[in-house]
Structure formats: structure tokens, C-alpha cells
Amino acid sequence: MQTSRKNLEKPAVKAGLKLPVTASDWLVLALFLLLGGLLLAKIIFSFNIMWQIFNYPFQVDESEGMIVSEVGMMAKGVDIFAPPSREIFISAPYTPLYYWLNLPFLEIMPGSFKPGRLISFIATLGSALIIFRLVLLYGKTRTKPSFSGAIIAAASWGSLGLVAFWGGAVKPDITAVFFNLLAIWFAAKWDLGQRAFRFLGTDGWLYLSALMAAMSVQTKQTAFAAAAAVLCFALIKRPLSALKFLGLYLLLGFAPMWLMNLLSNGGFWWHIVTVHELPWSFSNYWKFASAFTLNYQIYLVVALFFATLYLVEILPRLLKRRNPFPTLAQNPATLLLGYAATTLLVTFSAGTYGGNHNHLLEFAAAMSIGVGLSLSRLREWWQSDTKQIYRWIYPLALLLLAVQALAMFVAEGRIKPADFPVLGSIAPTRASLTFLHDRFSDPEWLGLQYRVPQPDQINGYSRVVQFITNDTGALIYSDDVSLVMPTGKRIFTTDTFTQTHATFYGRWDESQLVQMVRERKFSIIVLRESIQKRVSEGGQLQDIYLSPALASAILENYDQTCPDRATIYEPKDKDKSKRCG
Secondary structure, three states: OOOOOOOOOOOOOOOOOOOOHHHHHHHHHHHHHHHHHHHHHHHHHHHHHHHHHHHHOOOHHHHHHHHHHHHHHHHOOOOOOOEOOOOOOOOOOOOHHHHHEEEHHHHHOOOOOOOHHHHHHHHHHHHHHHHHHHHHHHHHHHOOHHHHHHHHHHHHHHHHHHHHHHOOOOHHHHHHHHHHHHHHHHHHHOOOOOOOOOHHHHHHHHHHHHHHHHHHHOOOOOHHHHHHHHHHHHHHHOOOOOOOOHHHHHHHHHHHHHHHHHHHHOHHHHHHHHHHHHOOOHHHHHHHHHHHHHHHHHHHHHHHHHHHHHHHHHHHHHOOOOOOOHHHOOHHHHHHHHHHHHHHHHHHHHHHHOOOOOHHHHHHHHHHHHHHHHHHHHHHHHHOOOHHHHHHHHHHHHHHHHHHHHHHHHHHOOHHHOOOOOOHHHHHHHHHHHHHHHHHOOOOOHHHHHHHOOOHHHHHHHHHHHHHHHHHEEEEEOHHHOOOOHHHHOOOOOOHHHHHHHHOOOOOHHEEEEHHHHHOOOOOOEEOOHHHHHHHHHOOOOOOOHHHHHHHHHHHHHHEEEEOEEEEEEOOOOOOHHHOO
């Protein structure tokens, strides 16, 4: 896997379209077209999900309502990173860049989820493009770029259910992934000796990589995978350049945070660090990691083939040298596999209390790159070693990836035996589909990402919003902020999940809120679930969105009036003529 830098100096040769000659080449073309067709169909389904989410008027994840409401406060001059106050709970758990990207649009379209969803969608497309470019760039260090490998890499990214959901939601994760991929791409250009701008010298692309890595950590504070990978690679390649990268990264990424913390009197630190100091459990992590592995197992196996090949080729060279760094630095795959390793480390944050599968997104991007790199190497074998039996691993990999694409359809429940009136009645077909469903089945939590909002869900929430709007009371409390924003009424919390665990750990004082409930200051309280129903089914008084004290105060002073998509509570002494229903 030794890099041939001479390949970079050769002029590109434009090859015309060549039709397959042998039967084996026709087979490979057929498998490639089959895989491409399945991935294209999967991407179309993903776009449909994104479109449905884009037009959905309420939050699809609690972070959406939190971010949009907090950006709305910023537009009104509120410092969302100020120290916590008993008057209102503002979560603001992310570094500010994603907020700032939304701000100009939400000043024009207050309370709208569409700007943030569009930003995430653009970042998703941008990430696919960078994945494509990275695989092509690696090909330039060998014989020639593999367009087929690059296309499959980008398409595999677009086929993932994780991307279909988070790529259309108001959430900073996928934007941070985009900036990190740019950082890796720019570092790869630096590794190949390319120059960005003459005035920046030989390290120009490395400086731009530091800028992108800084923008990523300014988008989400845990998005450090690219910075760590680039820094480690630069240290073994050119230590002085690595120090420049580190200095610029700290200056652009963390100096603004230090300044914001200073100006907010420590509030910024509370929002992005203190409130996130939560317990970690392996069982919580494994719930997400094992489901990811089960769903995308063939993608992972194909990607791991490239890593295995890298180790097989480079380890003998490393053992022959006292200093392994030059050997590692001469191989451009070291940077890409180093990035994969750091993204794997980032996945462990999914094990934190409240963690979700969005923490697996960047590893999914690295996995997609690995798929493309594996196919690029396998295609080399197919074209060069025409008499070797191992060249057949390439068509086998294409076939396995086609099975992966089909399995994702089946696991989501999109393909059933009943969809095929003739074939579906045949036992082998039913058995095959059942096998794929069981082998690649989605756990319930992962299945959420494939469910487009149903009309009755939209209508139900719309009725709740209309009732809140028509109510003459000035004060409303809800654990779903997206139901309060359209009414224009005051928001008392932007994130009840964080509020509840911050209360539990003594990081926020809810006494004033509880007292307001006891004094029946809120004309309406809207909750996702009925407290009475949960208790009657053997559950606890509180849930992850409601503390015990707050739940008790609601039951003592409010009646449940209208169960709908959300549960409405109204004061016990409220005029019955003004109540819901």
C-alpha cells in the first residue's frame, strides 16, 4: 500500500467509455448496476423521509424545538449562554455556530423548523460530496482514481437510515460532520503536497484544515475526531507543521469559547459542559452500537477489509524499521484510517445518559469512506491480476453490498412477501425475506427514523396548538416547546429532558417553577404523556421530562381534561366553560 508520489505528477489520461469484453466483466457491470439501482432507490426513499420531515410543522426530535426556540430568544437579544436562572430554563447545550447559521433565517421566519432542516440537508449533501472526493483523492496516490468506488461510497452514506433522519432534522451533528470531513479532505491535500494559496506556503491546506476542524467544534463541542486524526498524522509526518495546526485550531476553536465564557460569567461553561456531566453505561452504549452493527453489518465488513489490507501491507515494513513514523507518514491511508479510529472513539458518547444514535453519524461517514476505499483496491485486483482467484472478491463484494441495500429495505418493512403476488407465495422467497428481516432487523428505537409523520399526528398536535392559542390565559407550560412556539406565548423551558436531570443533580433550582404550578399560575399544562396513565400502568410518578416534585404539583392542582396527541392539564378551579372539551 506504499504511496507512489510519481503518480501525482503524471498528466491525467482521459479514458473513453469501454464496454466489457469478457463474460466476467459483464458480470461485474451487472452487479455494479444492480447495487447502484438498489442504493439509488434507497436514497430516493431517504429523500422522501427528509421531505416529509421538512414539511412537518412540529419537532421530530426534542433538540429541534430547543434550538429553534433558543435562536428565537437570541433574535430578541436574550443571552442564551447566561448563567442559569430560576425564571426560565434555557438548555443551550451546543457551541454557537449552528445557532448563528439559523439566526438570520429565523429573524425572517420566527419559530420555523425549515431553515435548520435545510442547513442539515445541505450539510448531508456536502458530506456525500466530500466522501466522494476523498475516495477519488486516495485513488490518485495509486494507479488512477476509482470513480465506481467513490460513487458507491457516497451512495452508501446516502442510503443509511441514520442519515435520512438526522440529515433532515434541526440538529448540529451532521453540520459538524460536514466540517470535519472538509478538515480531513484539506489535510489529505496537504499530505499530497498540494498548495491552497501561494501566500500560505506549503502548509496552506493544513491551515484550512484547522479552520474547518475549529468550525466543527464550534458547531458541536464533542466533534473533535477530525482534529485528533489530523494532529496525530501531522505529528508523524511533519512535527513543526503539527504544532502550527494545533495552535491555529486552539486559537480559532477554543479561544472564542474562553471569551464567551468570560463574557457570560461562567454561563457558557455551565451550558456546554456542566449540564452534560452525566453517567455513562456500557449497556446504553451497546444498545446503540450493537443495533448499528446489526443494521449495517455488510458495510462494516467491507470497510474493515481495507483496514485489514492496510495492516497486512504495512506491518512487515514497520517491523523492519526502528522508526515507524516515516513509513506511516508516507501512506495516505494512515490519515483516513486514523480518522476512522477517532470517530469510533466518539461513538462512546452514545453511552451517556440521554445519548442517542446521532453520536454514531461520524463513524457512519468513516464507514462509507472505508467501503469506497475497499472497492477501489478490489477493483485494482480485478483489473490487474486477471489470472488470480482472489480477484473474484471484487464481484463478491458488490453482491454482498447489494444484499445489504436490499436488507435495509426489508428490515424497514418496505418490502414484504405480499408485495410480490407471484414470487411472494413461493416458500424460498418468503424464507429469504424473513431471513433478511431477522438478520438485519431494526430495533424499535432505530425504526423511529423511518416513520414519516402521519396525518392524524399532525392534526392532533394542530388541535392542541389551536386550543393553547385560543385560551385566554397568559402562561402556558409544556414539555414539548414546539407546541408553544406557534402560539407566541412565553416559553418557560426550552428542554425539559435536560431540565429534569439538571434538577436531579442539583444544577438547576426548579422551586420557583413548582411553586407556580402549586399556585395554578399556568392556564394550561401540556405534557407528552398522561401522569395518571403512567402510574396506573405501574410506572413512576415522574419520567425523563418531569421531576417528582413537578409531577406531584400537577396532580394536586390540575385536572387532565383533553387527552389528544398531547395531554392537556387545566387548573382544578378553572371555569369549566373555558376548559378543553
